[in-house]
Amino acid sequence: MLKRKFSVHRSVSIGMGMLLVVLLLGSSESPALAKDAVLIGGTISETGAFNTDVGPFRKLMEAWAEMINERGGLPVEGKKLPVKFILYDDKSDRDTVLKFYEKLATEDNVDLLLGPYSSFLTLAASAVAEKHQIPFVAVEANSPKIYERGYKWIVGVLAPATIWSDHYFNLIQAEGKAKSIAFISEDIVHAREVYEGAIKKAGEIGLQVVFKEVAPSKTVDFSSPIAKMKELDPDIVYISSFHPFAVAFMKQAKELDLNPREFHAIHHGAGFINALGRDAEYIVGESYWVPGIQKGDAKFFEELLKRSGIDAGEWPWAAIRMGAFDAVKAGIEKSGTLEPAKLMEALKTLSTETITGTLRFDEKGVGTMNTIPTQIQNGKYVLIWPKAEGMPAGEHWYPTPTWSERK
Amino acid sequence: MSFTVFIQILIGGLLQGGIYALAAFGLSISFGVLNVLNVAHGEFLMLGAITSYGLFKFLGFHPLLTVLGVFPLFLLVGFLFERLLLRPIRANSPHEFLIASILVTLGASLMIEDVTFFLLEQSFISIPFSLPSLKLGGVVLPSIRLIILGAIVCLTLLVHLYLRRSFTGKAIRAMTQDKEGAMVVGVPVPRVAMITFGIGTALAAAAGAFYVILFAVTPSIGIPLTVRYLSIVILGGLGSLVGSLIGGILLGLTEALTNFYLGSHWAPASAFFLLVLILVLRPQGLFGYK
Numbered sequence: 001m002l003k004r005k006f007s008v009h010r011s012v013s014i015g016m017g018m019l020l021v022v023l024l025l026g027s028s029e030s031p032a033l034a035k036d037a038v039l040i041g042g043t044i045s046e047t048g049a050f051n052t053d054v055g056p057f058r059k060l061m062e063a064w065a066e067m068i069n070e071r072g073g074l075p076v077e078g079k080k081l082p083v084k085f086i087l088y089d090d091k092s093d094r095d096t097v098l099k100f101y102e103k104l105a106t107e108d109n110v111d112l113l114l115g116p117y118s119s120f121l122t123l124a125a126s127a128v129a130e131k132h133q134i135p136f137v138a139v140e141a142n143s144p145k146i147y148e149r150g151y152k153w154i155v156g157v158l159a160p161a162t163i164w165s166d167h168y169f170n171l172i173q174a175e176g177k178a179k180s181i182a183f184i185s186e187d188i189v190h191a192r193e194v195y196e197g198a199i200k201k202a203g204e205i206g207l208q209v210v211f212k213e214v215a216p217s218k219t220v221d222f223s224s225p226i227a228k229m230k231e232l233d234p235d236i237v238y239i240s241s242f243h244p245f246a247v248a249f250m251k252q253a254k255e256l257d258l259n260p261r262e263f264h265a266i267h268h269g270a271g272f273i274n275a276l277g278r279d280a281e282y283i284v285g286e287s288y289w290v291p292g293i294q295k296g297d298a299k300f301f302e303e304l305l306k307r308s309g310i311d312a313g314e315w316p317w318a319a320i321r322m323g324a325f326d327a328v329k330a331g332i333e334k335s336g337t338l339e340p341a342k343l344m345e346a347l348k349t350l351s352t353e354t355i356t357g358t359l360r361f362d363e364k365g366v367g368t369m370n371t372i373p374t375q376i377q378n379g380k381y382v383l384i385w386p387k388a389e390g391m392p393a394g395e396h397w398y399p400t401p402t403w404s405e406r407k
Numbered sequence: 408m409s410f411t412v413f414i415q416i417l418i419g420g421l422l423q424g425g426i427y428a429l430a431a432f433g434l435s436i437s438f439g440v441l442n443v444l445n446v447a448h449g450e451f452l453m454l455g456a457i458t459s460y461g462l463f464k465f466l467g468f469h470p471l472l473t474v475l476g477v478f479p480l481f482l483l484v485g486f487l488f489e490r491l492l493l494r495p496i497r498a499n500s501p502h503e504f505l506i507a508s509i510l511v512t513l514g515a516s517l518m519i520e521d522v523t524f525f526l527l528e529q530s531f532i533s534i535p536f537s538l539p540s541l542k543l544g545g546v547v548l549p550s551i552r553l554i555i556l557g558a559i560v561c562l563t564l565l566v567h568l569y570l571r572r573s574f575t576g577k578a579i580r581a582m583t584q585d586k587e588g589a590m591v592v593g594v595p596v597p598r599v600a601m602i603t604f605g606i607g608t609a610l611a612a613a614a615g616a617f618y619v620i621l622f623a624v625t626p627s628i629g630i631p632l633t634v635r636y637l638s639i640v641i642l643g644g645l646g647s648l649v650g651s652l653i654g655g656i657l658l659g660l661t662e663a664l665t666n667f668y669l670g671s672h673w674a675p676a677s678a679f680f681l682l683v684l685i686l687v688l689r690p691q692g693l694f695g696y697k
Binding site for chain 2: 221243254
C-alpha cells in the first residue's frame with residue numbers, strides 16, 4: 001500500500017512538472033500571429049428603445065462585410081484581408097454599452113470600433129475607446145458634447161445636431177413664403193440640440209419665432225401648446241422629437257384642428273407613416289439619402305440595401321451607417337495598416353466621397369454628413385432641397401391643405 | 408387667454424382624464440378587493456394595445472371595435488395570471504402577501520417589457536385612425552375622444568351593473584368589505600379572486616385598445632403608467648369605480664391647466680401636489696372608506 005501511494009505521488013509530481021514546463025514554454029515570446037482579418041467591433045440596439053431606428057442593422061453590417069470580402073477585402077500591410085464584425089446587442093442601455101465595448105477592446109481585441117446608436121450611448125462607448133486607444137468612428141451621434149472632451153481617438157461622420165435642419169431653412173429662405181414658426185421639442189438631448197440650432201437658424205433667415213416650448217418626453221396631452229399655437233397661427237409648426245412624441249402631437253393637432261402651412265417633424269421615418277397613415281402626408285422632415293441620389297458609390301449602397309432587405313425610407317439611418325463604412329474603408333486603404341495610431345491619423349485626415357457627398361473631419365473629429373429635407377408625398381419620401389447635380393429634388397408641396405380640405 | 412381657449416383646455420383635460428380612468432378602474436378593483444398591488448398593470452395596457460393593433464392590421468377589425476376582442480382575451484389572461492402567479496402566494500399574511508404581490512408583478516412587468524421589445528419588430532405602434540372633429544363656436548370637440556369616452560362610460564356602467572346585480576359582483580363587493588366574513592357565508596374566495604383579477608386585467612387591456620388609437624405605444628410605457636394609475640386610485644379611493652373616474656378627471660384637468668399656465672414641465676409635479684393635498688384632507692381618498 002505504501003508502494004502504491006508513492007507511485008501515485010510520483011505520477012502526480014511528474015505530471016505537474018510537465019505542466020509547468022509546458023506553461024513556461026508557452027508563456028515565452030512566440031512569433032507574432034499573422035493578422036487574418038480586419039476586426040471591427042460595435043454594438044447595435046437590437047432591443048430596447050432605439051431598436052425602432054437601428055434594429056435590423058446587424059444584417060446591414062454583415063452584408064457590407066460580405067460585399068467587401070467578395071471584392072477581395074481591405075489592403076493591410078501589402079495584402080488584402082477580409083473584414084469581420086464582432087457585434088453585440090446593447091439593449092439601448094448605457095451600462096450594457098460600457099460592458100460590451102470593454103469586452104471588444106480587451107477580449108475581442110478589435111482593430112477599430114464603430115459607435116452605437118445615439119449620442120447618449122456614443123458618449124459612453126467613445127470613453128472606452130479613448131481609454132484603450134482604439135480608433136473609434138461615431139455613427140448615428142451628432143451631439144457637440146461628444147467632441148468637447150478633447151478625445152484623440154474619435155471621429156464621427158455626422159455634422160452637429162445644431163445644424164440638423166439647415167438645408168430645410170435654406171429652402172424656406174429661398175422660397176420666401178413662410179414668415180413665422182412655432183417650435184415644440186421633446187426634452188431629450190438630441191431633440192433639444194436640434195431645436196436650439198433650428199431656433200437660431202430660423203431667426204437668421206428672418207422667420208418670426210412666435211412660440212417655443214420644451215415638453216417632457218412622456219407627454220401625451222398637447223392640448224395646451226396646440227391651443228396656444230392656434231391663437232398665434234404660425235406658418236410652420238416644427239416638432240423636434242423622436243417618433244412617439246411626434247405621433248402623439250400630430251394626432252392631437254388633427255383632433256384640435258391646428259392648421260399651419262406646414263408641419264415639420266425632424267424624425268419622420270421608421271414607422272411614422274404607418275402610425276399616422278394619410279395624416280402623415282405633407283409632413284417635412286430630414287433624411288440622409290433617398291433613392292436616385294447619385295453621389296459616392298450609390299450602386300453599391302443600393303445593392304447593400306437589397307441584400308440586407310432594408311428599406312432606406314423605413315430605416316433612414318442606413319445611409320449614416322454607409323457613410324461610416326465608407327470612412328472605415330477609406331481610412332484603412334489610406335493607412336494601409338491596422339496600427340492604431342497610423343489608422344487614426346489616416347481617418348482624421350480623410351477626404352472621401354460617400355453617398356451623401358464629401359466626408360471629412362475637423363480638428364475635433366466632427367464630420368460633415370448632414371441631412372436633407374424630404375417631404376412625405378403619396379406615402380413616399382421625396383427630396384425637396386437642394387436642387388443640385390446628383391440630387392433628384394422634387395416639388396415642395398406648400399402650403400399644406402387644412403385638415404378639413406384634405407381628402 | 409380667451410374664454411374659448413380656456414374652455415378648450417378644460418375639455419381637453421376632461422377627455423384626457425376619462426381616458427386615464429378606464430385603466431385606473433382595473434387597478435382599483437384588484438388593489439381594493441384583492442390587496443394586490445399589480446405593478447404589471449401598465450404592461451397589460453401595453454399588451455392590450457399591441458393586441459388591438461394586431462387585430463386591426465392582420466384581421467381587419469375596425470379600430471373602435473378591437474376592444475370587443477381584447478376584453479375577453481385579457482379576461483382569460485388575468486384568470487391565468489392570478490391562478491399561476493398570485494394564488495400560490497396568497498397563503499401568507501396580508502402584509503407579506505402585499506409585498507410578495509409587488510415583487511411577483513414587478514418581475515412579470517420587467518419580463519413582459521423585455522420580451523415585447525425583443526419580439527416587436529418596431530418599438531412603437533399606433534393605429535392610424537381619426538375622425539373629423541366637431542366645432543361649437545370656436546371650441547373644437549375631438550369626436551374620436553368623445554366616442555372613446557362614451558365607450559369607457561358604457562364599459563364602466565356594464566362593470567358597475569355586474570358588480571351590483573350578479574352574484575359574483577356581490578361576492579366581490581362582500582370581499583372588499585370583509586374577506587373573512589365573505590368566506591364564512593360561503594363566497595368561493597379563490598374563484599372570485601380569479602374573476603376579479605381577470606376583470607381588472609381586461610379593463611387595463613381595453614384601455615390599451617383605445618390608447619393605441621390616440622397615442623404611440625412603446626413597450627416601455629408600462630411602469631410609468633402604472634405609477635400614474637396608482638396615483639388616481641389612491642386619489643379616488645381604493646375599490647371605488649366612481650372614485651377612479653373622478654380622480655382621473657381631476658388629474659387630467661390639473662395637468663391641462665398647469666400645462667397651460669405654468670408650462671408642461673410642471674404638469675407631473677402638479678399631479679403629485681394634488682395627490683398630497685387630497686390625502687392630507689381626506690386620507691382614504693375622495694370616495695374611499697375609512
